[in-house]
Every structure is written in structure tokens, then in C-alpha cells.
Amino acid sequence: MSATLLSVEDLTVRFGGLTALSGVTFCVAKGAVHGLIGPNGAGKTTAFNLISGMTAQTSGSVTLEGAKLDGLPTWKRTARGMARTFQNIRMFREMTALENVMAGAHLRTPESFGSILFRLGSFRAAERSAVANAMDILDFVGLSEQAERRGGDLAYGDQRRLEIARALASDPKLLMLDEPAAGMNPSEKIGLIDLIARLRARGLTLLLVEHDMHFVMKLCDRITVLNFGAKIAEGAPAEVRANPTVIEAYLGAKVARSLETRA
Amino acid sequence: MMPHWLDNFLFTYQSLVYSLGVNALLALAMYVVLAVGQLALGQAAFMGVGAYASALLTVKLGAPFPIALLASMAAPALLAFVIGAPTLRLSGVYLAIATIGLGEVLRILYLNWDFAGGALGLNGIPEKAGFVWIFGTLIVALVAFVFVSRSRIGRAMEAIRADEAAAGVMGVNLPAYKLAALVASAAIAGLAGAFNAHVSSFIGPNDYGFDQAVTILSFALLGGVGSPFGPVLGALVLTALPEVLRPLHDYRLVIDGLIIVCVVIFLPTGILPWRIGRIGARK
Ligand SMILES: Nc1ncnc2c1ncn2[C@@H]1O[C@H](COP(=O)(O)OP(=O)(O)OP(=O)(O)O)[C@@H](O)[C@H]1O
Ligand SMILES: [Mg+2]
Numbered sequence: 001m002s003a004t005l006l007s008v009e010d011l012t013v014r015f016g017g018l019t020a021l022s023g024v025t026f027c028v029a030k031g032a033v034h035g036l037i038g039p040n041g042a043g044k045t046t047a048f049n050l051i052s053g054m055t056a057q058t059s060g061s062v063t064l065e066g067a068k069l070d071g072l073p074t075w076k077r078t079a080r081g082m083a084r085t086f087q088n089i090r091m092f093r094e095m096t097a098l099e100n101v102m103a104g105a106h107l108r109t110p111e112s113f114g115s116i117l118f119r120l121g122s123f124r125a126a127e128r129s130a131v132a133n134a135m136d137i138l139d140f141v142g143l144s145e146q147a148e149r150r151g152g153d154l155a156y157g158d159q160r161r162l163e164i165a166r167a168l169a170s171d172p173k174l175l176m177l178d179e180p181a182a183g184m185n186p187s188e189k190i191g192l193i194d195l196i197a198r199l200r201a202r203g204l205t206l207l208l209v210e211h212d213m214h215f216v217m218k219l220c221d222r223i224t225v226l227n228f229g230a231k232i233a234e235g236a237p238a239e240v241r242a243n244p245t246v247i248e249a250y251l252g253a254k255v256a257r258s259l260e261t262r263a
Numbered sequence: 264m265m266p267h268w269l270d271n272f273l274f275t276y277q278s279l280v281y282s283l284g285v286n287a288l289l290a291l292a293m294y295v296v297l298a299v300g301q302l303a304l305g306q307a308a309f310m311g312v313g314a315y316a317s318a319l320l321t322v323k324l325g326a327p328f329p330i331a332l333l334a335s336m337a338a339p340a341l342l343a344f345v346i347g348a349p350t351l352r353l354s355g356v357y358l359a360i361a362t363i364g365l366g367e368v369l370r371i372l373y374l375n376w377d378f379a380g381g382a383l384g385l386n387g388i389p390e391k392a393g394f395v396w397i398f399g400t401l402i403v404a405l406v407a408f409v410f411v412s413r414s415r416i417g418r419a420m421e422a423i424r425a426d427e428a429a430a431g432v433m434g435v436n437l438p439a440y441k442l443a444a445l446v447a448s449a450a451i452a453g454l455a456g457a458f459n460a461h462v463s464s465f466i467g468p469n470d471y472g473f474d475q476a477v478t479i480l481s482f483a484l485l486g487g488v489g490s491p492f493g494p495v496l497g498a499l500v501l502t503a504l505p506e507v508l509r510p511l512h513d514y515r516l517v518i519d520g521l522i523i524v525c526v527v528i529f530l531p532t533g534i535l536p537w538r539i540g541r542i543g544a545r546k
Contacts, residue, residue: 054428074431084432092425095418099541102415103422107434109415116414117407119543123414127544130415170434 005030005205006082006174011050011060020046023060024231026224028174033196033206035216035237038226039250044209045087047226048178051207052084053077064174079107083172085163087179087209093152097143097162100151101134104169108133134169141165141195157188164195175199176207181215193219213251217241217259225250273394279506281462284397286502288455290482290494291404292448297488299444300424301351302359306452306479308366309339311471313453314460315379318388321461323378328391328461335457336450343449347442366472373468384467385460392461400458401495404451408491413543420444421541452479485526487533496535 006028013021021043028034036044049055051062053074062069064080072080083104092100102109109130115123138144141161146154151162160180167175180196181189189212196219199206210216216223217237225233225240227249233240240246247256273280289306296303313335320326320334350361374382411417422430423440431437460466478501486497501519508518526534 052432054432073437074428075434075436078432078434086429090426090429092422092429094425094538095421095541099418099421102542103418103430104433106415106419106422111415113416116411116416116543119410124544127414127542128546131542131545166433 002029002031004028005032005065006051006207007063008047008051009061009063011047011057011062013046013050013055013058019229021050021057021226021229024226024229026231026234028205028207029222030205031200031203032221033200033208033219035220035223036207036209036226037211037213037216037223037240037250038232041228042226042250043229044226045178046229048084048176048207048209052082052176075107078170078172081173082176083167083170083174084176085160085167085178085180087182089156089159089163091151091154091159091162093150095151096148097138097151097154097165098131098134098147100162101137101165101169102130104166105130105134107170134165137165137168140168140198142191157184160184161192161195168199172204174205174207176209178209179211180208181210181212189215213241213255213259276506278463279503280394281392281397281458283499283502284394284401285455285459285462286479286482286498287401287495288397288404288451288458289479290486290498291401291408291491292452292455293479293483294408294488294491294494295444295448295451297483297494298420298424299441300427301441301444302355303350303362303445303448304359304476304480305343305346305362305365305445306448307471307473307475308362308369309343309449309452310456310459310475310479311366311369311373311466312339312342312449313456314466314471315373315385315456316453317457318385318460318466319379321389321391322385322387328389331391331461332454332457335453337453339449339453339456340446343446344442347445351438351441351445363473363476366476370468370472382468384465384470386465388460388464388466390462390464392458397458397462400454405491405495409539410543412491412539413541417539418541481523483533485523485533487530487535489532489536490539492537492539493533493535497533500534 004027009025011021011024036047038044050057053072064082069077092103109126111123111126135144138147141164143158143161143165146158154162181192184192220237223237223240224231225246232249233243233246241256241259289310292306316338317331317335320331350358353361373379379385419435419440422433422435427437482498482501483494485501486493504519
């Protein structure tokens with residue numbers, strides 16, 4: 001068993017009377033692709049929001065590399081090495097694709113206020129290397145042709161990849177993708193599977209929320225299943241898709257059978 | 264030093280020319296908070312603090328003008344720093360109301376402060392500021408704004424304006440950026456106030472209230488906030504317009520207002536929608 005990168009312990013959040021997440025515990029191993037699945041409203045995005053610090057938990061805790069993150073705002077968690085994308089795309093729409101990625105590299109662009117104000121050589125060097133680095137990342141996700149286009153003008157599937165590029169720009173240890181394949185056509189999905197495989201090959205750890213089960217089963221080493229805010233199962237893809245509780249709550253018998261035959 | 268025609272022109276339109284420069288600076292003060300998505304309308308109040316701080320120093324204490332200018336930036340900046348922490352938690356129209364309230368509080372303070380002239384205000388302020396001071400500062404400020412816009416800081420600011428929560432996830436320290444923007448806004452507005460006081464010889468407690476706050480906002484609404492040039496252009500147009508429309512007498516304000524309403528409805532990104540690029544150096 002390899003080392004743990006992220007651990008979520010007994011995570012609970014209540015919104016008024018609704019318990020969106022109740023006592024969820026799971027660990028993400030370093031270098032793994034970890035799936036988080038479950039029916040609509042199960043609490044997957046809520047879990048992402050709690051882990052990334054966008055929403056405060058009612059109780060429980062989140063630990064990254066052994067250090068507790070509870071109470072830290074989003075930007076400090078990013079500094080600790082986590083990055084994410086959003087289910088409902090949150091592009092900086094007016095900024096170009098390149099500028100979006102450079103905004104994602106905020107913490108890795110060493111420019112002091114003084115060096116900016118006087119356009120010192122150190123500023124210009126930092127800026128040039130930020131451009132080069134962002135172009136490399138755009139190239140990696142296959143968007144280098146679109147670098148100068150407005151983020152909001154890109155095709156839907158390209159915006160999803162641009163969000164991944166922007167998240168990668170902070171050089172995270174943990175990348176959380178919330179439904180990256182949503183709205184993509186089959187060929188875009190194949191490209192995305194390849195992209196995620198290349199990310200893993202780089203040693204990145206991924207936490208992945210996705211409804212496309214073929215996609216999830218193909219990519220994930222381990223899967224946690226949520227239903228009504230609670231964890232109902234966890235294990236390797238083969239275990240999860242054979243689990244009667246998961247079939248009943250989420251997959252349905254038909255999908256489970258089709259996953260078996262494809263596997 | 265100055266060409267003869269410029270000298271003549273300045274003499275005839277002196278107060279208008281000064282107003283153009285002062286209002287352009289105020290527009291930049293407005294821009295810096297709008298650029299991080301904060302509808303903070305304290306610029307008139309900060310302008311007043313700068314005006315009073317500098318005028319008290321030159322009139323009552325005979326301080327050198329540069330010292331008065333420094334104070335005109337430091338005093339409102341400090342005030343912004345102190346009120347920043349509680350007010351920046353507010354957003355949208357609540358922030359606007361809270362910052363407008365600041366102007367009203369200060370107005371009552373000036374009215375009851377005898378040392379600062381009370382209701383009569385301060386008279387006999389030396390005419391120390393002039394064309395070179397005002398427009399020199401404006402040019403330096405504009406260049407600084409362009410440099411900052413095209414950098415890591417400019418990118419972070421636009422990210423906050425576009426989607427604050429997402430910007431936080433990118434690692435942008437949101438409260439630090441918002442507070443810094445408010446403090447910068449206060450310092451620039453304070454400086455504009457000092458220049459204004461030192462070209463018009465008189466300041467009064469009612470010069471920095473609600474009307475002035477809305478006027479400064481209208482510079483940015485008219486010009487647009489795609490770049491620092493938008494609000495400056497808006498200020499120039501709205502300052503010159505009353506002069507151009509002088510023959511229309513009583514209808515001037517109506518036409519002024521109509522123009523703003525039309526721009527907001529038909530040109531929501533202002534008369535200068537051009538968006539400044541965010542990269543400071545490439546290859
Ligand atoms: N800020 C909030 N305030 C109130 N209720 C919320 C809030 N955020 C989420 N919820 C509720 O929590 C529940 C879980 O929502 P969540 O978005 O986490 O589901 P999900 O698993 O991501 O679903 P989907 O697959 O549709 O994206 C839902 O009932 C949702 O309405
Ligand atoms: Mg969701």
C-alpha cells in the first residue's frame with residue numbers, strides 16, 4: 001500500500017436542515033486515480049467544495065500530506081498543492097486562454113510589486129518564463145492553437161480542457177476534476193482519457209467525479225461511492241461494479257452488466 | 264518652458280483644465296476598486312480627507328507642499344486600511360452603501376470641527392498645485408496602472424472581477440488584493456483632493472458627499488473598466504461636457520444624465536470597451 005496524499009475523515013456538512021455530506025471518510029493514495037461517484041445530489045461536488053475550502057464543513061477534517069487543512073482559505077490550500085476544476089465551467093471568460101493559464105500560475109510567478117512597477121529585468125524574465133510555461137501546458141492539453149482566443153469563446157469541450165490546463169498551472173500534487181467529460185462528444189472523451197493517462201504518468205494524483213461509468217471504470221484505481229451524502233461502498237472498479245448496494249442505488253442492473261462485458 | 268499658445272489656452276480655461284486632470288485621477292481611484300469587482304464608493308470621502316489633510320498642513324502649519332501631498336495620500340490610505348477589514352466582507356450594493364455612509368460621517372465631522380473651519384470650510388489655500396503637478400502625476404499614475412495591469416497582479420485582479428471564488432482557488436489571496444485596491448484607491452483620491460484644494464483656494468465640508476461620489480462612479484460607467492484608459496476618458500468627457508453644452512443652460516444636467524443613462528443601457532462596457540492585455544513581456 002502506497003502513501004496517502006489526501007485523507008478525508010468523517011466529513012460532514014449541513015445546509016440548514018439538509019445534510020449534504022454525513023461522516024464521509026476516504027483516503028487517496030499518492031499517484032492514484034481515485035473516483036468519486038454516485039447519483040445526482042449524492043454530495044460529490046459538495047465534497048470537492050469542502051476539500052478545496054470553498055465551503056466550510058460542519059465537522060470532520062481534511063488532511064493533505066499529513067497536514068490538516070481545516071479552516072484554511074482556498075488560496076492557502078492551493079499553495080499546499082491542490083487544484084481543481086468545476087462542474088459548471090468557471091472560466092475567466094474575457095481573458096485569453098493563455099492568460100487564463102497564467103492566472104492559474106499565480107503562485108508560481110515570482111514578480112514583486114517593485115519589479116512590476118519599474119519593469120525590472122527580473123519582472124520581464126519572470127513574465128517570459130510564465131508565458132513559456134503556460135504555452136507548454138496548453139500544448140500538453142492540446143490547446144496551443146487556441147492560446148490567443150478568449151476563454152469564453154472556446155468550444156465547450158475546449159473550455160473543459162482549458163480548466164484542466166489552468167489547474168495544472170499551479171503545479172499541484174492533487175488534481176480534482178469535477179465531471180471533466182460532461183458535454184464532451186465521444187472523440188473528445190477519448191482525448192480526455194489519454195490526457196488523464198498522461199497526467200498520471202507524470203506522477204500526479206487525481207480525484208475524479210464522473211457519471212460516465214465506462215470512463216470511470218477504465219481510469220480509476222479505486223472508487224468511492226456516495227449516496228445521499230453517505231459513503232455506501234469503496235474498492236477497486238471490479239468490486240464496486242459487482243456490489244449489489246451500488247447497483248441498486250446508482251448503476252442499475254443494465255449498466256452493471258454492460259460494464260462486465262466491456263471489462 | 265511652455266509654448267505660448269498653451270500658456271494662453273491654460274490662462275483662459277485654467278479651472279477647466281485643472282478639473283480635467285483632477286477628475287481623471289479620481290477616475291483612476293474608482294477604476295482600481297472596480298478592477299477587483301468591488302463597488303466601493305468611498306473615493307469622494309477619501310478625496311475630502313486628502314484635501315483637508317493637505318490644506319490644514321499648508322494653511323495652518325505652513326508645511327511644504329510635497330509634505331502636504333504625502334499626507335494627503337497617507338491619511339486616506341490609513342483610513343481605508345482601518346475600515347477595509349470590516350467593509351470588504353460586504354459585497355455589491357451593501358459595500359456601496361457602507362462606503363457612501365463614510366462620506367456622510369466625515370461631512371458631519373468637518374462641519375463640527377472648528378479648527379478646520381467648521382461650516383465655512385478652509386479659505387486662502389495657497390495655489391501650489393498647477394498644470395505640471397496635476398498632469399505629471401496623472402501620466403505617472405497611468406503608466407503605473409498599465410504596468411501593473413500587464414503582470415501577475417493584473418491577471419489576478421481580472422480573475423477576481425470575473426469570478427472571485429475561482430480566483431481564490433487559483434491561489435489569489437482575496438482579502439489582501441481587495442484591501443490593497445481600496446488603500447491604493449484612497450491614496451490616489453486623496454492626492455486628487457490635495458491638488459484640487461491647492462488650485463481652488465477654498466474647500467468646504469459639503470464638497471465630498473453623495474453627489475461627488477456618484478459623479479466619480481459615472482466616470483467609470485461612461486468610460487468602461489476594460490482598461491485604466493476607460494474611466495479617464497469618461498472623466499474627460501463628463502468634465503468637458505458641461506462646458507461644451509453651456510449654451511443649453513438649464514438643460515445641461517438633464518443632457519448629462521441622459522448621456523449616462525444611454526451609455527449604461529446601450530453600451531454596458533462603456534464608450535471605450537477595449538480590454539487591456541494581461542501579459543507584460545513575451546519572447
Ligand atoms: N450551498 C448549498 N446550499 C444548500 N444546499 C446545497 C448547497 N450545495 C449543495 N447543496 C445540496 O447538497 C446536495 C448535494 O449536492 P452536490 O452538488 O454535492 O451533488 P453532486 O453529487 O455533485 O450531484 P451531481 O451529480 O448532480 O453534480 C444537493 O441536494 C444540493 O442541492
Ligand atoms: Mg456535482
